[in-house]
Amino acid sequence: MTDSPQVVSGPEGIVIAADALRVGQLVALPTETVYGLGADASNPDAVAEIFRVKGRPTNHPLIVHLADASVMGEWAAEVSTEAQALADAFWPGPLTLLVRRAASVGDWVTGGRDTVGLRVPGDENALELLRVFAGGIAAPSANRFGKVSPTSAAHVVADLGSDVAVVLDGGVCAVGVESTIVDVSNEEVVVLRLGGVSVEALADVLGFRPRVEQARAAVGEAVAPGMLAAHYAPAAKVILCSSDEVVAVAVELLSHDAEVEADAPSDGSARVVGVLAPHSLEGLPFEVIELEPAGEGVDYAHALYARLRQADRLGITDLLCIPPLPAGMGAAVLDRLERAAAAG
Numbered sequence: 400m401t402d403s404p405q406v407v408s409g410p411e412g413i414v415i416a417a418d419a420l421r422v423g424q425l426v427a428l429p430t431e432t433v434y435g436l437g438a439d440a441s442n443p444d445a446v447a448e449i450f451r452v453k454g455r456p457t458n459h460p461l462i463v464h465l466a467d468a469s470v471m472g473e474w475a476a477e478v479s480t481e482a483q484a485l486a487d488a489f490w491p492g493p494l495t496l497l498v499r500r501a502a503s504v505g506d507w508v509t510g511g512r513d514t515v516g517l518r519v520p521g522d523e524n525a526l527e528l529l530r531v532f533a534g535g536i537a538a539p540s541a542n543r544f545g546k547v548s549p550t551s552a553a554h555v556v557a558d559l560g561s562d563v564a565v566v567l568d569g570g571v572c573a574v575g576v577e578s579t580i581v582d583v584s585n586e587e588v589v590v591l592r593l594g595g596v597s598v599e600a601l602a603d604v605l606g607f608r609p610r611v612e613q614a615r616a617a618v619g620e621a622v623a624p625g626m627l628a629a630h631y632a633p634a635a636k637v638i639l640c641s642s643d644e645v646v647a648v649a650v651e652l653l654s655h656d657a658e659v660e661a662d663a664p665s666d667g668s669a670r671v672v673g674v675l676a677p678h679s680l681e682g683l684p685f686e687v688i689e690l691e692p693a694g695e696g697v698d699y700a701h702a703l704y705a706r707l708r709q710a711d712r713l714g715i716t717d718l719l720c721i722p723p724l725p726a727g728m729g730a731a732v733l734d735r736l737e738r739a740a741a742a743g
């Protein structure tokens with residue numbers, strides 16, 4: 400086996416990727432949110448390989464990606480009015496629905512739960528792969544457990560190397576943060592993860608604002624991994640601050656570093672302070688690396704993971720992040736920044 404995966408694209412690439420799925424191999428696929436690490440959802444051995452490669456606990460369930468909402472009934476034991484309304488409104492798109500699973504859906508996908516996460520992705524390459532493969536593709540984000548999700552094929556290759564057989568390159572992900580997860584398996588509709596569909600947009604369709612219940616569990620507790628308090632983390636320490644505080648915080652970090660050698664990063668190298676903000680800033684100390692401003696809302700979401708990776712490439716040890724305004728997609732970005740910051 401070589402140490403890099405086969406990177407393919409276009410119609411021939413899609414055929415190669417579908418063939419790889421059929422023989423039980425892993426395929427990284429582009430979606431409009433982030434790249435997924437896909438396997439044939441009906442093949443327990445192939446799905447087991449996802450968990451091995453990600454280093455993810457096997458009781459953590461996977462999302463099954465479908466070509467079309469019309470096959471939802473093959474995976475769900477029941478489709479509520481709300482589930483149908485949300486699927487009609489947002490599929491294909493960045494929304495995952497948790498529904499009671501059909502008897503045929505294996506424990507290897509659901510981690511033994513009685514629900515399954517379903518999503519019709521809104522990326523043309525993903526949809527064409529699903530159509531050609533003609534089955535469900537189980538896929539978590541194509542990163543190692545706890546790390547930053549990939550938003551380009553190059554990110555996947557850098558993270559997973561030959562642990563994935565085929566990477567279908569569909570360019571940079573349009574949305575850039577993961578799907579919104581909505582639990583429609585009980586009477587009450589509950590948002591479990593903020594993401595590519597805003598709560599405001601869900602409310603417009605449902606006619607009421609659903610409760611947002613974002614569990615923040617400690618590592619080791621048996622919950623869904625994207626819901627761990629510490630997740631989505633780059634190597635750099637992420638520190639949230641406001642634009643009013645940022646200059647003072649940067650100055651403090653740098654001066655502390657000059658005075659207290661022992662507090663410097665443990666490998667003895669100097670502290671490198673970076674800043675990620677919606678807009679450009681004035682008055683930062685010259686040593687601070689200012690990443691290209693991310694903009695607000697959808698723009699920040701689109702840029703977020705690439706910027707976190709860039710911070711690591713630049714050797715930034717402390718990344719000061721000014722979040723976007725917390726409305727619409729800004730709320731999902733703030734959520735990811737808070738979880739990255741919690742990773743310490």
Ligand code: TXA
Nearest residue numbers: 432435460461514515516539540577578623624625626
């Ligand atoms: O945008 C996305 O959702 C991407 C792309 C590839 O589709 N996928 C993704 O998957 O982010 P993953 O596994 O990294 O995050 C999905 C989250 C996890 O926290 C998982 O545990 C949770 O959804 N999840 C999936 N099925 C579930 C279920 N039946 N019950 C509770 N949580 C579930």
Ligand code: MG
Nearest residue numbers: 539540548625
């Ligand atoms: Mg993930």
